[in-house]
Amino acid sequence: MSTVEQKRSADEYAAGRSDVYAGDARGDGWVLFAGIMLAMLATLNFIDGVAAVSNSTFFTENAKYVLSNLNTWGWVLICMSVVQGLAAVGIWARVSGMRWLGVAIASVNGIVQLIFIDAYPFWSLTLFTLDILVIYGLVAYGGPRDARA
Numbered sequence: 387m388s389t390v391e392q393k394r395s396a397d398e399y400a401a402g403r404s405d406v407y408a409g410d411a412r413g414d415g416w417v418l419f420a421g422i423m424l425a426m427l428a429t430l431n432f433i434d435g436v437a438a439v440s441n442s443t444f445f446t447e448n449a450k451y452v453l454s455n456l457n458t459w460g461w462v463l464i465c466m467s468v469v470q471g472l473a474a475v476g477i478w479a480r481v482s483g484m485r486w487l488g489v490a491i492a493s494v495n496g497i498v499q500l501i502f503i504d505a506y507p508f509w510s511l512t513l514f515t516l517d518i519l520v521i522y523g524l525v526a527y528g529g530p531r532d533a534r535a
Contacts, residue, residue, distance in 0.1 A: 416527040421488075427513060470491050489525060495513070499514045
């Protein structure tokens with residue numbers, strides 16, 4: 387018995403054969419996970435952005451940034467959170483192309499988190515790790531169900 391199952395046609399499935407399946411749901415959990423993580427990242431980035439824009443004492447005071455200042459990066463995080471939220475909703479709805487928007491925004495967010503690392507190092511690395519998991523879930527399992535076997 388082979389461990390690799392062959393994909394059968396819809397006609398064979400309709401004929402009532404019990405050893406045939408119509409679709410493969412493997413990876414749907416990863417896509418759902420990626421959408422949830424994008425929504426969570428959107429919420430956390432929004433909170434971080436508001437904290438950075440409002441000049442709160444939440445972040446390190448003497449942080450030096452490669453580009454601009456904490457206020458600018460706060461607005462960048464707020465804008466990214468809006469795009470991440472929209473991408474999460476699109477991924478849940480299985481809208482074509484939203485997977486690639488999710489991959490793109492997770493990639494950009496990973497870079498921004500590494501630039502933002504001076505403000506809150508451990509938190510930035512945590513969000514960077516979540517971005518990597520989102521990218522994996524969307525690239526490995528986010529394609530059309532017919533293409534996955």
